[in-house]
Amino acid sequence: MVPPGSADPPGGAARGRPGWSGGRRRRDVPRPPSRPSTGPSARPEAPTRWRSEWYPDDEDAPPSSARHGFTEPPRPRTAGDDGPAPPRKLTVTRVVFWRGRVFTRRAVRAYRGALHADGADRSGLAALTRAVMLNYATDATLAVALANTLFFSAATAESKTKVALYLLVTVAPFALVAPVIGPALDRVQQGRRVALAVSCLGQALAAVVMALHYGDWLLYPAALATMVLSKSFTVLKAAVTPRVLPEGITLVKTNARLTVFGLAASAVFGALAAGLAKLSGSPGALWFTAVLAVVDAALCLRIPSWVEVTEGEVATSLRARPRRPRRTPMGGRVLVALCGNGTIRLLTGFLTLFAAFVVKAQTEHSPLRQVLLLGMIGAAAGIGNFLGNAVGARVHFGRPDQAVIGCLSGVLAATVLAAVLPGIVTAAVLGLIGATGSALAKVSLDATIQDDLPEAARASAFGRSETVLQLTWVFGGALGVLLPPTYWIGFTVMSAVLALGLAQTVLYRQGASLLGYLGRWTRLADRFGRGRREPEHTSPLPTEPAGGRSEGATGTT
Structure with missing residues (x-):
């Protein structure tokens, strides 16, 4: 291949136009063979010579592989082999549209991969x-x-x-x-x-x-x-x-x-x-x-x-002695985790409505500021929920009931801080900590149910526990409406409620209660339902092994 404007090789003359540039394509045309050289430094000549002609830059120009008889390497594609090709003519609108297609395709692929991970599609x-x-x-x-x-x-x-x-x-x-x-x-x-x-x-x-x-x-x-x-x-x-x-x-x-x-x-x-x-x-x-x-x-x-x-499924009961003999009591550790989760749900329900009314009362004539402040609190709660579920899915808690108590203690400390230092920033921090603690406590409750109840009773236990949690959230929201829209008043009252819930949860774990009859009820629950059960065990009323309580009954796993 001889570029235009260069010296002619031996045996022929190349025809070309000096100065041609982009927007044109060069077509190589065969030429007749030249006389072979006989000198000591002779080198083999190509059987054909090439000349350059020009095609307009359109789709009618033949590809190089068709002109020369060989296959060109494919052009690299930045969007991946199965992604959309970049536009041939680069403009801002075309590039933005192409980038949107690329990101959308990648997002859909990531969503499908996460949705079907671990054999979920089967x-x-x-x-x-x-x-x-x-x-x-x-x-x-x-x-x-x-x-x-x-x-x-x-x-x-x-x-x-x-x-x-x-x-x-x-x-x-x-x-x-x-x-x-x-x-x-x-x-x-x-x-x-x-x-x-x-x-x-x-x-x-x-x-x-x-x-x-x-x-x-x-x-x-x-x-x-x-x-x-x-x-x-x-x-x-x-x-x-x-x-x-x-x-x-x-x-x-x-x-x-x-x-x-x-x-x-x-x-x-x-x-x-x-x-x-x-x-x-x-x-x-x-x-x-x-x-x-x-x-x-x-x-x-x-x-x-x-x-x-x-x-083979059996129903569960929150009572130590179920009214119906076919029901299985949930057990002491499950009740501890459920009590702690319900207390935290009171806070999340309370904060959802209480923070909204406080922000509205303080920014009555500024709708844009209302939306921004509520969006900040909502974003903090959403991030906390994502964070809690992500951490809970990857971390194994050896004692889930203790993890619930720890989450409740952290939420109580954040609520006290919000009462001492009232303001939108501490409310957002409380939303973040409360949502994270709620998610981690829910994961711990699920782990406790999975560990302590037989497989045949888990479906009913999850349904019963979810009903309790939804109800406590609703009551927390009602409390947020009834209290005056003042940060320190609402968070002080909520701190007292959380402290009572924490005390009750700790007493549940020790087999006691704030009320005497609840304490007797909890001790009966420990007697009949506490302790780790094997997954294949489907007896309505579990019994203790002959050598005494199992390891799970002592609070260790």
Whole structure:
């Protein structure tokens, strides 16, 4: 190949145009062979000579491999072999669009990889994860819609009255219904997928009613129905999860994974609902909630059918002596972990509504500042929840009940600090520590249930414990509405409540209680239900080994 403008090689003359540059392509044309040289320094001549011609830079120019008879190496692609090729003509718009496609493809690939990790696609955990993600999403979109209707659209006193009325109409009936949810769902031994789908369709119907009547009294019974159905979904999910565990993955890690996926879905769809509420008001977000709930119902029916196999399952009871002989008592360590978790949930529910009303009262005439401050507290709580679940899924706690007490102690210390140094910064720090402690305590509760209860009783135990935790969160939210919107008052009262909860949890672990009859009840629970049980043990009432208590009964693992 002879470049244009250079000296002609022996045996021929090269034709070329000096000065040609980009935007043109050179085509090499064969030439007749020249006479071979005979000197001592003769070198073999190529049988053909090449000349340069020009093609416009378009798609009609033949490729180099077709012109020369060889294959060129492929051009490197920065987006990966299966990613979109970069644009041929670089402009800002094209590069931004291409980068968006690349990042979207990578995000989808990472999501699918995490969703199907550890054999989750074969065990059915991936299908359950999709349904749980949309359930979290519907809760987030509903919260955005109701917050705009009950909170941001009214003055502080009016919004406080509206939220108090909302909690009065919803919390009081839910307090009566919640103890019935667990036992009622224990009876659902067949049709759990259908029950999950029905709960989602019920939420969709309630969202439609709220969208059509968000300004009158029908909003409150529809909100109550949504709350009950959402908590029923959570309880059913807890009962279904042990049936879709992949081999080699623990129940603790599975629950943490479900929570992380759910929180991610809440952030994404909550932001979308906020945009819809900004454009079309609360009805737009409520209609969006209804659509998500219908899609969630379809995803629930795609869960594998083997979750319906409940042969050998037994129900559990919080009582030391169950009223029905076929029920299994949860045991002392499970009750300790459950009491500690419930106390922390009181704080998270309290902080959710209390911080909102304090910020609204202090920034009455600055809506943008309200959103920024509430976003800071919410972001801190979200980061804490992610952090707690991520750490809990990777760290093994030798004594989960002690870990719960440690989490509760840390949360109490942060609450006392917020009461001594009131302000938005300490409230955000408390949100971070409270969410992290709540996630770690929940992981410890799951580990305690997995260690201390037989496999046949775990599904019922998860359902019962989830009902208790949801109820305590609701009561914490009610306390946040009833207290005056002043940082030091609210956090001082909450510190006293947490101190009582911590004392009760420690006394539970020692077989005592703040009240005498509760102490006797706990000692009976230790006698009949405490201690580690083997997974294959399915007896309703476990007995102590002949040589005395097992190692788990002494509080060690």
